[in-house]
Amino acid sequence: MTRRILVPFGTRPEVIKLAPVVQALRAEGHDVTTVDTGQHRDAAMSGDVQRALGLLPDVRLTLPDGPSRLAALITGATRVLAGHPVDLVLALGDTHTVPAYALAARGAGIPFGHLEAGLRSFNPRSLEEVNRRVAAATAQLHFAPTARAAAFLAAEGVPDQRIFVVGNPVVDALRLQGVRPVPPVDRTGVLVTAHRASNVDDPDRLRRLAGVLERLTGIGPVRFPVHPRTRDRLTRLGLLPHLTALPGLTCEDPLPYDDLLHALSTSRVVVTDSGGLQEEAAYLGVPVVVLRRSTPRWEGVEAGTAVLTGIGSDDEAARAVAAAHRLSAPAELARIAALPCPYGDGHTGTRVARLLADPALDPLLALDEPDYTDGTFPWTAGSSLAGTA
Secondary structure, X not given: OOOEEEEEEOOHHHHHHXXXXXXXXXXXXXXXXXXXXXXXXXXXXXXXXXXXXXXXXXXXXXXXXXOOHHHHHHHHHHHHHHHOOOOEEEEEOOOOHHHHHHHHHHHHOOXXXXXXXXXXXXXXXOHHHHHHHHHHHHOOEEEEOOHHHXXXXXXXXXXXXXXXXXXXXXXXXHHXXXXXXXXXXXXXXXXXXXXXXXXXXXXXXXXXXXXXHHHHOOOXXXXXXXXXXXXXXXXXXXXXXXHHOOOOEEEEOOOXXXXXHHHHHOOOEEEEOOOHHHHHXXXXXXXXXXXXXXXXXXXXXXXXXXXXXXXXXXXXXXXXXXXXXXXXXXXXXHHHHXXXXXXXXXXXXXXXXXXXXXXXXXXXXXXXXXXXXXXXXXXXXXXXXXXXX
């Protein structure tokens, strides 16, 4: 069977990961409506990659500046759903687009499916973590990228029959782009990206980041595509002229996706606070220094291909530089390059499209009001919930 599916996206990573999913959904015969929620307006961060990957929105929204953006996201989602009758809303990841469309779908009585479900950083200060948990609380279908993500969902009480391990669609994007790992002997230098508010909005952390960039040139040439948010903060602190003048460091505008993948695949190590780059680096066999104290992508940490270290202190910044040196050593590069990617096999979109075509999913999509008027309770007599009321 086929379904009418609404797919919202608002940021560059969402576009990259959803492009192969939408392609697979349409190939399976599903009627897909795509929505640019307006979360990113910078062409380099969203619009250019939409054109490059062929994910042009059927509906394009704009958002106001300032604190009302989240409210506007929900308002936009509500209006879109009112004008486009669908059977399912399918969103990916952890940006504000996800809870906005999850809540709007629930309000409209429309089932919600979550891609990249079950990622957990366990960081109570992370807005992305809040968004992921809102998605888990509202979703009828949880498409987890890995068995560990599925286990996190199960531990939170999500029924097993609602969890599907499908891989991460970023691997689909890499496979469809024809991206291949580069032998370690043919790689050089370091790729650095940083955009998270916890790093770049904190002046002390941003100064430490600048120091890390300078010291990483000891490994080789450093490329630093500067996110618009990061460029603004560096400019305000007066750090950008110093960085642009450093020998061995190239500060540049955000790279088109193809160019970013080339830079990643030809680097000895990547230093980043991005989530998606951790996955792409794993596929390409490139080690990662994660400029965060926790990550939703634990598989790389477990395999020793990624190292967690924040930049909240001088010691942490020093550990980041030391980790980059260690991971870029020839023996470590060879070890990491030989490991399989833990995030999927490049067929996530097809799995999701075929699952949604299965009529057996219909009972899971029902939003029926429960009926306990016969005196039963939603727990058994011997359960830990019994008597807690």
